[in-house]
Amino acid sequence: MLLKLLALCLFTFLIYVPIAEARIRHYKWEVKYEYKSPDCYKKLVITINGKSPGPTILAQEGDTVIVEVTNKLLLENLAIHWHGIRQIGTPWSDGTEGVTQCPVVPGDTFKYQFKVDRAGTYLYYAHYGMQRESGLYGSIRVSVRDNFTEPFAYDYDRSIILTDWYHNSTYEQATGLSSKPFVWVGEPQSLLIQGKGKFNCSSSSLTAGTCNTSNSECSPYAITVIPGKTYRLRVASLTALSALSFQIEGHNMTVVEADGHYVEPFVVKNLFIYSGETYSVLIKADQDPSRNYWMTTSVVSRNSTTPQGLAFLNYYPNHPRRSPPTVAPAGPIWNDRAPRLNQSQAIKAHHDFIVTPPTTSDRVIVFLNTQNEINGYRHWSVNNVSFTLPHTPYLIALKKKLHHVFSQTPPPEGYDSVNYDIYNVSKNPNATTSNAIYRLGFNTTVDIILQNANTMNVNDSETHPWHLHGHDFWVLGYGKGKFDMNKDPKNYNLVNPIMKNTVPLHPYGWTAIRFKADNPGAWLFHCHIEAHFYLGMGVVFEEGIDKVGELPSSIMGCGPARNPPVQSNLQPQTQSHMSLDATDKPSSIMGCGETKGFDKP
Amino acid sequence: MLLKLLALCLFTFLIYVPIAEARIRHYKWEVKYEYKSPDCYKKLVITINGKSPGPTILAQEGDTVIVEVTNKLLLENLAIHWHGIRQIGTPWSDGTEGVTQCPVVPGDTFKYQFKVDRAGTYLYYAHYGMQRESGLYGSIRVSVRDNFTEPFAYDYDRSIILTDWYHNSTYEQATGLSSKPFVWVGEPQSLLIQGKGKFNCSSSSLTAGTCNTSNSECSPYAITVIPGKTYRLRVASLTALSALSFQIEGHNMTVVEADGHYVEPFVVKNLFIYSGETYSVLIKADQDPSRNYWMTTSVVSRNSTTPQGLAFLNYYPNHPRRSPPTVAPAGPIWNDRAPRLNQSQAIKAHHDFIVTPPTTSDRVIVFLNTQNEINGYRHWSVNNVSFTLPHTPYLIALKKKLHHVFSQTPPPEGYDSVNYDIYNVSKNPNATTSNAIYRLGFNTTVDIILQNANTMNVNDSETHPWHLHGHDFWVLGYGKGKFDMNKDPKNYNLVNPIMKNTVPLHPYGWTAIRFKADNPGAWLFHCHIEAHFYLGMGVVFEEGIDKVGELPSSIMGCGPARNPPVQSNLQPQTQSHMSLDATDKPSSIMGCGETKGFDKP
Incomplete structure (x- = not known):
C-alpha cells in the first residue's frame, strides 16, 4: 500500500512538474x-x-x-x-x-x-x-x-536603457578623433531614456525641418505604474561617453541585481550607472497617485554641457504625457566622487547567491590607464600601449595559427608603479601602439588591477567603465590613489564579492577584479567609452584556443589571407587578351587557409 | 659594300629605335x-x-x-x-x-x-x-x-574633371531616395572644376567654422598657359546628377578626342558634357595676355539652382589667383536642347581612325527609360524593370554557376512601342524590380536603342548619360521622339561613327548604339547619374563567361553562399559547454562554393 502510494506520488510528480x-x-x-x-x-x-x-x-x-x-x-x-x-x-x-x-x-x-x-x-x-x-x-x-524563486518580489518587470546622443555621425566623430591635430567630439547633445530625449531646438541655428520639439518621436518616455504595485526596473547604460546618475522623483530604489547577479539589497536615491552596466532596482508606486513623477538622468564625473534626460513615471490612470507639476529635480553634483565610490563598494553578492572566488590567483596584471600622444595622434593606452585591432580577427588568427597577422611580443604586465606619478600630467614618451594580446593559461585564475591616473589635462582623471567579454569577474575592491601591491590585496573582499562584467575605474583610483580563464576563445576587455576604445583603451585575452570548435565560415572574409603579397617579379604581358589571374593565385600565405577562397572546383 | 651598309643600317635601327x-x-x-x-x-x-x-x-x-x-x-x-x-x-x-x-x-x-x-x-x-x-x-x-603621331598637335597636356557637389552625405541622400515617401536629394550645392568650387557661405545659416570662403582649399582652380602655345585640355565629367556646359571666356575649343577615340575636329564655344564622358579639346592661348580668363561650367537640361562653377585660365606671368576683369559669362540656356543634340551628332570618328562597324547586327534590344513607382517606392526602370543588384556579384555567380542567386527569367527585349505614349506621364502599373540579366552570344553584334520618355512629372524628360563597361560602342545615331524601327535604322551612320563608352540620351529622344559582345565577363550598362542607377536604371550583359579565367579569391566574400540556410530542425542543446558549430557547417548551397570558407584543414 505504501509502495503503491509512493508510485502514485512519483507518477504525479512526473506528470505535473513542468519540465524545464x-x-x-x-x-x-x-x-x-x-x-x-x-x-x-x-x-x-x-x-x-x-x-x-x-x-x-x-x-x-x-x-x-x-x-x-x-x-x-x-x-x-x-x-x-x-x-x-x-x-x-x-x-x-x-x-x-x-x-x-x-x-x-x-x-x-x-x-x-x-x-x-x-x-x-x-x-x-x-x-x-x-x-x-x-x-x-x-x-x-x-x-x-x-x-x-528570486530573492525579491515584484509585480511587474520593465526595462530602460540610458544613452547619450550626438547629432553628428560616427564618421564625423571618428575622423576628428584620428586627425592630427586631434578633434574632440565634444559633449553629447542629449541624454536619451529608452531612446527618447528632448533637444532644445532653438539653441542653435538649424535648417527648417531638422528639429521639431512637437515631433511625437521625441515625446518623453513614460513608464506607467499602478498605485501600490512594486516594479522591477531594469536600468542599463549604453552611453558613448557619459557616466550617469539616474533618479525617480519621490521614489527610492532598492538595488537587487547587477550585470545578471543578485545583489544584497540596498537603497539609493541616485543610481550611479556607467556605460555597459545593468541594474535591477525595485520601486514601489507608493506616492500621491494623482500626479506623475520625473525620472531623470544626468551626467556625473564630467563637467558636461549635456542637459539632463527626462522621462515620466506615470501613475495610472493619469495621462502618460501629463507633465509632473514640479520642476525636474537636479541630479547630484558632477564632481562629488565620494557617493559614486560608496555605491561601487556597497554592491555585494546576495547572501544566498554568493559564488566564492578562489582565494589566490595565478597571475596579477596591472593596467595603468593613461591618455597620451603617439606620433602626434591622441590615444588612450594601457601600460602605455595603445591597442589596435589587426585586420584578421584574433579568433581566426589564433585558431588557424596565422601568427604573422598580429604582434607576438607580449604586452606589459604592469607599469613602473614606483616612479609613475598618477596625479600629474605625464608625457609618456615611450607610449606605442600594438595589437599584441595576453595569453592566459586555461583554467587559471587571473587578477587585473585597473589603475587610474591623470589625463593629459591638469587636475583631470576620468571614470572608465571596463567591460570583459566572455566572463564575469569578481569585484575584489576599489580604492583611492595608487594601488599598493603589498597592502591593498589584504583588504580584498573574498567573502561576498559581486560578480559583474562591467566595472568602473574611478578617477585617481584603482579597481581590482579576479576571473577564471575558463572559456575557450579570444575575449576583449576594454573601456566602454566609445571614443576611448576607438583610441586604443583595451586589451585582448586568449585562453584555451585549442579547445575552440571548428569556426563557422560566416565569421571570415577579411584580413591579409584574402590578399596575397604583390609579386615583385611580375612581368607585363603583351598579348591583348592577357590573363593576369595567375598573379592573383593563392600565395603561400593562403596555403594555411583562405578567408574567401572558393574551394577548387 | 651595299650589304655592309645595309647591315649597319639594320644595326643602327635595332639600337636606336625605342622598343615599345x-x-x-x-x-x-x-x-x-x-x-x-x-x-x-x-x-x-x-x-x-x-x-x-x-x-x-x-x-x-x-x-x-x-x-x-x-x-x-x-x-x-x-x-x-x-x-x-x-x-x-x-x-x-x-x-x-x-x-x-x-x-x-x-x-x-x-x-x-x-x-x-x-x-x-x-x-x-x-x-x-x-x-x-x-x-x-x-x-x-x-x-x-x-x-x-596623333592627328593633331599641341604643346602641353592638361586634365580637369567637372563634378557637382552635395553637402549632405551619400548615406543621407540614399536613405531619402529609398524612403516611402521618396525624398529627393535636390540640386547639388556647387559645381567643382578639378575639385574646387565656391559655395556662397552667407546663403544659409551655418555653424561657425563650417563654411569659410577664404579657405585656400577652395581658391579657384587655375590652368596656367604660356601665350601663343596650344594646349590639349582633357575635360571629363563625373557629376552625380548634372548635365554640363563648359566654356572658356574668349577662347574656342577644338574637339579632337572623345572617350579615347579621335574625333574629326570641330570647333565649339560651349562644350556640352555628360557624366562619364571625356573629351580632349585644343585651345590656343592667343588672347590678350595681360589678363586672366574665366573657365566656367553650368548646368543644362535641368532648371537647376546650382550656381555655375568657376576657374581661371591664367596667362603667364599673371598671378594665377588674379580674377579676370570681366563678369563671368553665363552659360547657355538650360532648356535649349537643339545645340546639345547638334553637338552629339557632330561627333564623328577622325577620318584616319575610322573603325568601321559591322553593317548588320545579330540582336536589337530597345530600352525604354522611365521613372516609375513600385510598391510606393520611386524607381527608374528600363522597359519597366527596375534593376537591383544581387548579393553575389554576377561574375562570381555566373562563373560558379550559382544560378539561384539571381533571377533566371530573361528581362524584356523591348516595350510596347506601338501604344506607349512617350510624351505624357505614364502610370506604368506593371513595373517590377529584377536582377535578371541579358546574356549575349559571344562575338555577336548587338544594337541597343535607348528610348527616352516623360518622367512622372508633366512635360519633363531628362538627359541620361549611359555608360557601358568593358566595351566601346559605335554611336549609330540620335533622334527626336519615338524611334521608328522601320525608318530610323536607314539613317544610321555606318560610315564614320565615333566609338564611345558613354553616350547621352536626350530628352524625348532616342540614341542607337552597336557593339561586339567580344569581351568575356559580366558588364554593367547604366545611367551614369548616381541617383538614377541607385534607383534601378541599368542592366547587365553577360558574354563568353566560359572563356573567363580563374577568378581571384580577392573578389569574393559576400552573398548567400556565405550563409547557410537556417536548419529548422535544430534542437537546443543542454550541455553547458555546448558546441553549436555543427549547425553552421556548410549546407548544400555551399557545396558549390563558399565565398568565405577556409579550406578544410
Missing part, C-alpha cells in the same frame, strides 16, 4: 539607416526592424537565441555584440569585429546563435568602430528557470 | 575620410593618399597598371571602377560592386591589375552605391605608343 525544456528564440532582424528624431533633431539612425532601441530579446535561462541579422546599411558593415552573454562554446558569436569575426557586409545575413545560460539583464549593440552610437542597441532579458 | 616595352605602373593608395572644404563648406570627403580628386594615373598604351587600394574608410567598404578601360582578360578588375566583385572591407588591401591597351582619356572612381559622390575619383591619362 530549453527553447529556441528565433529573431530575424533587418538593420538599416532611417531618419529618426529621438531627441527632436532629425538625423540618420541605425534601426532594427524600423526601431531604435531595437526589439527586446526575451528568453528563459537555458534557451538558445538565434538572431539572423540582414545588413541593409548601404555601404557600411556591422557586427553585433551580446553583452553579458558569455558565449560558452560559441566564441564566434560574440559579435566583436576584429576579435571574433569579420564584419558583416551589406546584403549579407549573419546568424548569431548562442545559449543564454543565466537569468539576468543583458544588452546587445553594434561592436564595430563607434557604430553603437548610431542607435543599434537593445535589451536582452533572460528570465529564471521555471520554479526558481 | 610595356611597363608596370604601380600605385599604392590609402583611401580614407578626411575633412575637406572643396567648395569652402567643410565636410567629410573620401580622399586617396590625402587628395580628392585622387592622383592622376599616367601610363602608356600597352602598360599594365597595378593599384593596391587599402581601405581606411572606418566602417565603409569600397570598390573602384576604371572607366573606359575595357579590362580585356581581367573582367574581375572592373571594380563594379555587385557585378564583378564583392566590396573591399575596411582594413583590407585590394589589388586591381589591368592593361591599358589604348591611348586616351579615362577615369576612375568609386563604384559602390553612390560612393562616387563622396570624392573618390580621378583621371587616367594613357599616352600613345612611342613614335605614334
